[in-house]
Amino acid sequence: MFSRLFRKDRGKQIARSLYDSLVRSARRPAFYGPDGVEDSVDGRYDMIVLHAVLVMRRLREGGDIGRDLAQRIFDVMFDDMDAALREMGTGDLSVGKKIKEMGEAFYGRAKAYETPLAEGDLAALSLAFERNMLEEGEPNPDVCARLADYALKSVKTLYAQPIEALMAGEAPRFAEA
Numbered sequence: 001m002f003s004r005l006f007r008k009d010r011g012k013q014i015a016r017s018l019y020d021s022l023v024r025s026a027r028r029p030a031f032y033g034p035d036g037v038e039d040s041v042d043g044r045y046d047m048i049v050l051h052a053v054l055v056m057r058r059l060r061e062g063g064d065i066g067r068d069l070a071q072r073i074f075d076v077m078f079d080d081m082d083a084a085l086r087e088m089g090t091g092d093l094s095v096g097k098k099i100k101e102m103g104e105a106f107y108g109r110a111k112a113y114e115t116p117l118a119e120g121d122l123a124a125l126s127l128a129f130e131r132n133m134l135e136e137g138e139p140n141p142d143v144c145a146r147l148a149d150y151a152l153k154s155v156k157t158l159y160a161q162p163i164e165a166l167m168a169g170e171a172p173r174f175a176e177a
Contacts, residue, residue: 014169015072021171022051030177053110055172058158062167122148
């Protein structure tokens, strides 16, 4: 009886591992700075969302198990966001509202990126990044174009990785930043 209570959920472990891997990829220094995304909470969120969208798109091609794993990654991601907001001192009463806003932003970006990613449309993806990035100033079109090129190359890299390996928890592979 107790063994069931303390047994680790393998799907959640895999989702956590995949999420941790995509966050490491999203935090590569090459993405940030004067020729990249703002190194801010919003800029880091944008990069995590991009990498999560890429991985979740690939996983959805793994049938019911892949779709379930994609949902688990989403759940782990927003548990992590909740913890990060609390760690930054966001009040308990505000956390739920902020998480809801972040979730809506995630779904909005995922929808905006889907067609250009599926069609391999560099210009449309670059424009989607320009419209959706949370930068304090105007997003840099050159940075958005480089990110679009990176995302499309990452789609190919992820599709070269066997779906079974990804669903087993092997770290997702992305293009060079």
